[in-house]
Amino acid sequence: MTLPIVRTVADLRAQVSSWRAQGLKAALVPTMGALHDGHLTLVRRGRELADRVIATVFVNPTQFGPNEDFARYPRDEAGDAAKLAGAGCDLLFAPTVDVMYPAGFSTSIDVGPVTTRWEGAFRPGHFQGVATVVTKLLLQAGADTACFGEKDYQQLCTIRQLVRDLDIPVAIEGVPTVREADGLALSSRNAYLSAEQRQVAGQLNRVMRTTIDRLHAGGSVETILADGTAALLAADFTAVDYLALVDAATLEPLPTPAPGRLICTARLGAVRLLDNMAV
Ligand code: PAF
Secondary structure, three states: OOOOEEOOHHHHHHHHHHHHHOOOOEEEEEEOOOOOHHHHHHHHHHHHHOOEEEEEEOOOHHHOOOOOOOOOOOOOHHHHHHHHHHOOOOEEEOOOHHHHOOOOOOOOOOOOHHHOOOHHHHOOOHHHHHHHHHHHHHHHHOOOEEEEEOOOHHHHHHHHHHHHHOOOOOEEEEEOOOEOOOOOEOOHHHHHOOHHHHHHHOHHHHHHHHHHHHHHHOOOHHHHHHHHHHHHHHOOOOEEEEEEEEOOOOOOEOOOOOOOEEEEEEEEOOEEEEEEEEO
């Protein structure tokens, strides 16, 4: 089946309204394309939660910093559309930059404290860009549910917060991370890794699992995290931006071992690998 594609907000809304008139529920799966099985898992989850699934593909310029990979971010609309159709998606919304940010656009959404640490500290303005585009997509589609991967954990917390704060009538569904056989979380940016870097990348999962085992056993969080960071550097990661035990909702650091989330970003050359796991 060829996936229907709409490119304007009016066409998107007309389709969702006609589903609604038939009593059908819709799930939204926002993406930036370059789809992999992680994204298709979001579509399959959307299918379980609703009668119709809308995917969006929009490489959002406002969430990329000036020295980031916006221009070279992989784009393959035809390939993405075929994968989405195969996963049971019903509609693709693929707007242009002018549709999302017409001349005169000036609003930016700042979700506050949950966005300031971690990725927010390394990527100034990133979460304002994400929050603004996600708010637009949620309001444009008017879906009942929207699915986001737990892989970008801080993004998920940011979206939950903004939906709560702005009373957007949508249920946010966090979907567990899909991993390669060695535990590497699927990401469109894994395509940037060389063969050698890809070998090293699998060590992130191993080190994080060891760190979680040690946190469960108890002891000094500071020492355990310092040991984890040292293990990543010894495994040949170029740098560790952070390895932290945080509260699962606020993302504030937890000083003593307690249930929460272990979050990490480690670099291999220019590629930043993000991961997180429940503790
Ligand atoms: O996770 C992503 O792919 C993007 O940040 C999102 C949520 C589609 C917003 O552009």
